Amino acid sequence: MTSDALKRAFVERAKALGFDTIRVTSPDSIPLAPERLKAWLEAGHHGAMDWMVETAERRSDPRTLWPEVRSIILLGLNYGPATDPLAALAMKGHGSVSVYSRNRDYHDVIKGKLKEVAGFLASKASSDVKVFVDTAPVMEKPLAQAAGLGWQGKHTVVVSREFGSWLFLGAIFTTAELPVDEPERDHCGSCRxxxxxxxxxxxxxxxxxxxxxxxxxxxxxxxxxxxxxxxxxxxxxxxxxxxxxxxxxxxxxxxxxxxxxxxxxxxxxxxxxxxxxxxxxxxxxxxxxxxxxxxxxxxxxxxxxxxxxxxxxxxxxxxxxxxxxxxxxxxxxxxxxxxxxxxxxxxxxxxxxxxxxxxxxxxxxxxxxxxxxxxxxxxxxxx
Structure with missing residues (x-):
């Protein structure tokens, strides 16, 4: 199976499992990430999240996390709400919780799907795979932009032209060589x-x-x-x-x-x-x-x-x-x-x-x- 055919088969399987958008990038696609992360940490903007400092080196370069990685697949799952997510703010006798928390823990929801589709890739490509869902030092958002899944908006969250700001992200690292997608450019314009x-x-x-x-x-x-x-x-x-x-x-x-x-x-x-x-x-x-x-x-x-x-x-x-x-x-x-x-x-x-x-x-x-x-x-x- 050619790399193009493998990618098409993978995307088809991922969409069948419920993922809405799938893109591929290379491990060396975020060269500016280490310096930006360092500046953010030095400014103290991470608060008490000390693990961000402790994992900074592994976080800034995917190959430090796993030297054998050849391709990185970013997958997004749309969780856009059907109703106004800010409506509860006017109900002062009630508490408002974020949309992402109004169901099962998304780590559990996505990880199972990722493991299944990663297993499919491993069997088809005879390759090794690693699955990540916001629980390891992976810079999913810069990688998502490099893969063309979306761009980091002014609020630092990934924005998609198809799904807005409502995407759960997951990543699959693989030793398989897959065709990479074009990065996405910023579409925020003057909006603030x-x-x-x-x-x-x-x-x-x-x-x-x-x-x-x-x-x-x-x-x-x-x-x-x-x-x-x-x-x-x-x-x-x-x-x-x-x-x-x-x-x-x-x-x-x-x-x-x-x-x-x-x-x-x-x-x-x-x-x-x-x-x-x-x-x-x-x-x-x-x-x-x-x-x-x-x-x-x-x-x-x-x-x-x-x-x-x-x-x-x-x-x-x-x-x-x-x-x-x-x-x-x-x-x-x-x-x-x-x-x-x-x-x-x-x-x-x-x-x-x-x-x-x-x-x-x-x-x-x-x-x-x-x-x-x-x-x-x-x-x-x-x-």
């Missing part, structure tokens, strides 16, 4: 919708993302307390953020010609904050079993829920924050103090502080109490 909509101003410049200000990073990856100055911008986003993706004008193409679109669970589109605040560890695990949300753990998730409660402008939700003032987790207690202080008058805050603030052992929680009881905060609340 994705930059302007960001609630926390996480883009210091086009094509640059500061993860330390990104709501997706803060609500999913960040393990500590979320900085006070960023909390109001988070609104009711309790797991991830779709704003910069959802406003991309190329998304209009993601809604057409896709019969097998990944369906999102309706029950995960908007979640009542009062119910979520009452989750303990077992009920959290049960509620979100099989979804990406489970990865944060109960404490981080309830931290996010409390920030949404504090931003809700619904005093009736204050009782959920008050109930969590004595939670076992300092992460939860700290945000319970903050949320309560956003919703209740200063006198009530002081009443709930009595006894608790004095006996609190955690320094971060004590600091939240100090801010909540400060004259400056009382002034803000009164306004």
């Amino acid at each position: 919708r994705c930059l302007d909509i960001c609630p926390t101003e996480a883009f210091p410049a086009p094509y640059q993302l500061d993860a330390r200000r990104c709501i997706s990073y803060l609500t999913i990856e960040h393990k500590g307390h979320i900085p006070a100055e960023l909390r109001t911008g988070i609104g009711n986003r309790i797991f991830g953020c779709d704003d910069c993706l959802a406003v991309c004008p190329w998304n209009k193409f993601a809604q057409t010609g896709r019969e097998a679109r990944l369906m999102q669970r309706d029950d995960l589109a908007a979640l009542p904050l009062a119910d979520l605040a009452r989750l303990n560890d077992p009920s959290f695990r049960t509620r979100f079993s099989g979804t990406p949300i489970k990865r944060t753990g109960r404490d981080r998730f309830v931290r996010n829920v409390l920030i949404a409660i504090g931003n809700s402008n619904k005093p009736e939700l204050a009782e959920e924050a008050v109930r969590l003032l004595d939670d076992a987790s300092p992460l939860v207690r700290a945000m319970a103090v903050w949320a309560m202080a956003q919703l209740l008058p200063p006198a009530d805050v002081a009443g709930h502080a009595h006894g608790r603030a004095e006996r609190e052992l955690d320094a971060d929680v004590r600091e939240e109490w100090r801010r909540a009881l400060s004259p400056a905060h009382a002034e803000e609340t009164a306004q």
